Amino acid sequence: MREPLFSTRITELFNIKHPILCGGLMWLADADYTAAAVNAGGMGFLTAKTFPDPGHFRNELEKALSLTSGKPIGxxxxxxxxxxxxxxxxxxxxxxxxxxxxxxxxxxxxxxxxLPELKEAGSKVLHKVSTIRHALSAATKLDIDAITIVGAECGGHPGLELVSSLIHSVLGPQQIDIPVVVGGGIGHGRQIAAVLGMGADGVLIGTRVLVAEEIWSHLEVKKQIVNSGAADSTLVMSSFRNTSRVINNEFARAVQDLELDRVKDFDEYWPYVKGVNAFDAYKSGDWNKALLSMGQSAVFANAVEPMEKIYDDLVDEAASALDRLGGLRSEHKE
Ligand SMILES: Cc1cc2nc3c(=O)[nH]c(=O)nc-3n(C[C@H](O)[C@H](O)[C@H](O)COP(=O)(O)O)c2cc1C
Incomplete structure (x- = not known):
């Protein structure tokens, strides 16, 4: 694990080495994933919804905590x-x-x-939104500790306004007093240095770590992500005001065809959009047969490797960006 490079309100809030958070991932954010993010010096969030059975959820939490030797997980x-x-x-x-x-x-x-129950127990709550407007409203009206704003580039739900993370990174910290985390399209350490430079306290990643060794999905799915470029995701379900950024595959194009034909009957979409398709695709490796969330930062996911290696690279890249910026300051020039 790399030595801390940044100290921010987010590293303080979670008592972590790097202000790099791994977001919830439906079906994938299990004990192995969450613990790997924590053990790499960041914070990971185990997706409760993936484990509807209470006993299974409890066991998964226990497993994650044993994998981190008791270090806190999210x-x-x-x-x-x-x-x-x-x-x-x-x-x-x-x-x-x-x-x-x-x-x-x-x-x-x-x-x-x-929130009442969470805060009563002394929890730290990071709420995730996709617009500055929602971020401002949550930060001023809710008893939360930090806010994440995801941009149009993100895998999963980028919202309806589709404003880029480059814009959020300046506007969020400018307008919001509590710590701001920026997510969406982040998969390279240079972006981390840039986003922190613009005022954020941390970054949230999802797509970049879909190829982590600790993610249980079939190797064929990971290979598809490794081979993806920045333009290989696409948007679906905007016509239901529920936009998702997913791998541009057979099922995504089938959904887009229905939307282009202005089909409004949700039942016609159901065979393509039902959530269990994704679970089956992660298991079988048939990445064409589901809507699989993936963002534009897939372009940076170039190899299947351990989470710790991904974190180390991100930190090294951020350090080299800082060096470059230092060298660019005019007083350093001959
Ligand atoms: C495969 C996948 C599944 C996701 N599932 C969830 C989820 O269940 N809950 C959630 O809050 N966010 C989910 N997200 C969003 C991520 O937590 C995170 O906000 C997003 O990936 C950040 O943008 P990026 O993909 O550009 O890194 C998912 C993202 C991906 C790629």
């Missing part, structure tokens, strides 16, 4: 717009708190109903 609590999908949340929250988890990434709906 949990991702995603609140869907469909209430029936949130039924497990309350139980999961209790299990996580009982297991000693105090770091939470919330996403989807504002975590208003979860």
């Amino acid at each position: 949990v991702n609590l995603y609140q869907s717009m469909r209430p029936e999908e949130n039924e497990v949340l309350e139980g999961h929250l209790k299990i996580a708190l009982d297991a000693g988890i105090r770091f939470f990434e919330t996403a989807g709906l504002p975590p208003t109903s979860l």
